[in-house]
Amino acid sequence: MLQEGNPIVGERNHISGWDQIMRKIRDACVTDSSGYYFILPDILGSRKSQSSGTHDVAVATHTTSNNLQNLVQLNERWQGQISISVLTQSHDAEYALYLIWRLHECHEDIQRKVIFHLVFPVWSHKDIINTTPHEIHCDKKLSMKAHYENFEIGELQYPHNILRNLALKMVTASFVLVMDIDLLPSANLSSSFQADIINSKIASNQTAYVVPVFETGEGDNIPSTKEDLLTDRNIQPFYINVCPKCQNQTNYKKWKYLRKSDKLQLAFELQWKYPFEPFFIASKSSLPLYQERFKQYGFNRVSQICEMHVAGFNFSVLNNAFLVHKGYKMKNKFYSQKDVDHHENRQRYEEFKKVLESSYPDSKRKC
Numbered sequence: 001m002l003q004e005g006n007p008i009v010g011e012r013n014h015i016s017g018w019d020q021i022m023r024k025i026r027d028a029c030v031t032d033s034s035g036y037y038f039i040l041p042d043i044l045g046s047r048k049s050q051s052s053g054t055h056d057v058a059v060a061t062h063t064t065s066n067n068l069q070n071l072v073q074l075n076e077r078w079q080g081q082i083s084i085s086v087l088t089q090s091h092d093a094e095y096a097l098y099l100i101w102r103l104h105e106c107h108e109d110i111q112r113k114v115i116f117h118l119v120f121p122v123w124s125h126k127d128i129i130n131t132t133p134h135e136i137h138c139d140k141k142l143s144m145k146a147h148y149e150n151f152e153i154g155e156l157q158y159p160h161n162i163l164r165n166l167a168l169k170m171v172t173a174s175f176v177l178v179m180d181i182d183l184l185p186s187a188n189l190s191s192s193f194q195a196d197i198i199n200s201k202i203a204s205n206q207t208a209y210v211v212p213v214f215e216t217g218e219g220d221n222i223p224s225t226k227e228d229l230l231t232d233r234n235i236q237p238f239y240i241n242v243c244p245k246c247q248n249q250t251n252y253k254k255w256k257y258l259r260k261s262d263k264l265q266l267a268f269e270l271q272w273k274y275p276f277e278p279f280f281i282a283s284k285s286s287l288p289l290y291q292e293r294f295k296q297y298g299f300n301r302v303s304q305i306c307e308m309h310v311a312g313f314n315f316s317v318l319n320n321a322f323l324v325h326k327g328y329k330m331k332n333k334f335y336s337q338k339d340v341d342h343h344e345n346r347q348r349y350e351e352f353k354k355v356l357e358s359s360y361p362d363s364k365r366k367c
Contacts (some may be wrong), residue, residue, distance in 0.1 A: 002237060004345070017101055018133045020044055024118070026129050031122060032162050038125060039162070040118040041170050044104055047115045050329065055190045057281060058173035058199055062163035064088070065096035065179040069142070070181045070326070071103060075110050077224070080190040083171045084181070085117040085163035089156055090127035093120070098134050099142070106138035117166050121156060125176050142218065157341075159302040161290035168284065175203065177281045183323045185211070187224035192242030192264040192320070193281060206309060208280040210317045212250045213238035215325040222324050229322060230256060242329045246302075249276040250317065253301055267319040274310045277302040278325055280315070291352055296341035299349040306353070306367040310360045 021043050041047075058081035065088060067162070075082060088096035100116050120128060164178055175183070175198065187213075197203050214235045215298040216222065223229040239247050249270055256268050268278075288307045294300035352365050 004222075017044060020040050020165065021097060021101060022129065022131070025299050028125060032119075032159070036121060037119050037162060038122055040120075040164055041115075041166060043100070043116050043118050044233065046104075046111070047170060047172065052132065055194050056173045057175040057177065057190055057193050058083060060164065060167035060171055060176050060178045061085075061181045062087070062167055064158070065092055065099055066098070067181045068099050068103070071110070071114065072107065073222075074181065075113065075183060076108065076188055077185050077187060078189070079112075080113070080194075081171065081173055082114045083117070083167040084114060085119055085167045087119050087156070087163060088128070089120055089157045090124040093124070093128040093131050094134075097128075097131055098136075101133070101306045102136050102142070105136055115170055117170060119163055119166065120235070121160070157282075157295040159292065159295050161294055164290045165292065167363045168287070168289070169182065171284055175281050176284045176287070177279070179323060180325075182326050183279070184214070184222045184326065186226065186229075186320065186322045189264075189321050193318075195353045196264040197266075203283075204314075205283040205327075206312055207314045208278070208282045208305075208315055209266070209321075210250065210278045210280045210315050211321045212252065212255050212317065213247060213279055213299060213325065215239075215328050218327045222326065226320050229324070233303075235324070238323075238325055239329050240362055241302075242331055243275070243319040244268040246275050246277050247275070250278060253321075255317060261319060264321060265319045268317055270315040270317060272305065272313075272315050274306065275302055277305055278315065281318075282308075282313075286313075289352045291348075293348050293352070294345050296337070296345070299345040301340075302321075302351055303349055306349075307356055310356050310367065312363065313363070345364070 021288050024043045024213070025039050028040055030039050031037060032039055060083045060084040061074070061076050065086065068086060071082070071084060086096060086100060103110050104114070104116065168176060168178060175193070197209065214229065215238045217230070220234045223232050223235065229235055235250050237247055249272070251270070254268065288304055288311065290300065291303045294303060356367065
């Protein structure tokens with residue numbers, strides 16, 4: 001048993017929370033289209049008690065247990081709903097389930113705003129249902145640790161798009177920002193988008209509202225305002241050392257020198273072309289789902305953006321909004337099989353483009 005201090009809520013609530021999780025796991029029957037993963041939405045039953053409230057824009061994100069602690073900081077930055085899919089398996093489940101439970105019980109704001117979903121391989125079901133709970137004490141540092149990194153979770157291939165689709169489908173807000181768990185948004189992005197875009201009646205279901213992405217060093221402070229971002233010498237454009245052309249269409253220079261404004265506004269439009277893969281806020285009802293054929297590294301996001309382009313979406317950059325990745329992306333820091341997976345996903349992408357041509361026969365746009 002872990003000894004971490006006194007729980008923030010009563011023991012009765014702890015037991016019912018754990019029982020809720022384990023009941024969902026025992027009753028698991030829904031799988032992804034391949035039949036390989038069990039899909040468990042809303043494992044703590046939070047969605048039925050939540051509404052989008054004053055913020056009709058949500059975050060959908062995904063992770064393994066090793067990055068789940070990032071939810072605390074994301075929750076502090078984002079005022080609206082957060083829908084998060086967590087991947088686990090036999091050897092990781094004890095830590096993953098404990099951490100989900102601990103985050104939910106120890107943070108009232110997470111209880112109020114966050115919906116947790118679980119994804120695990122069918123073959124690990126018997127092991128996971130035998131997971132035993134640890135006592136939760138919220139006032140001491142977490143002593144358990146994750147076993148795996150995102151792309152090297154045992155023999156599993158990280159199913160980005162299965163996780164993204166699950167989180168996306170469970171959002172109750174009208175607009176959604178699908179992002180990675182190790183990104184942090186600028187302060188008040190949710191409330192500003194609500195006040196200045198949604199409430200001003202200028203929001204369009206066929207527009208992707210591009211949020212420029214940057215990165216900084218591990219352990220560096222994450223700027224919360226554009227003013228702070230522009231004066232931070234540790235900040236650089238996202239992916240600049242790995243794939244500059246994947247983000248260059250953002251037009252960082254133009255964005256940096258925009259006229260200062262206290263309101264969130266549409267700054268300028270972009271003409272999408274491959275391989276640009278922006279992060280963006282968009283209408284949930286209009287957004288194509290992610291292609292679940294893509295796993296591991298490569299083409300898992302750009303395939304959806306390609307379909308949006310073919311379907312007629314416009315891409316408009318927001319003036320004051322931004323995301324920051326915690327840590328610089330470097331070519332030599334990826335997992336060992338990255339190049340092999342990228343090559344295989346490139347072939348899948350070429351096949352997917354042919355599918356798009358038949359799905360959108362009247363579109364003049366191509367990828």
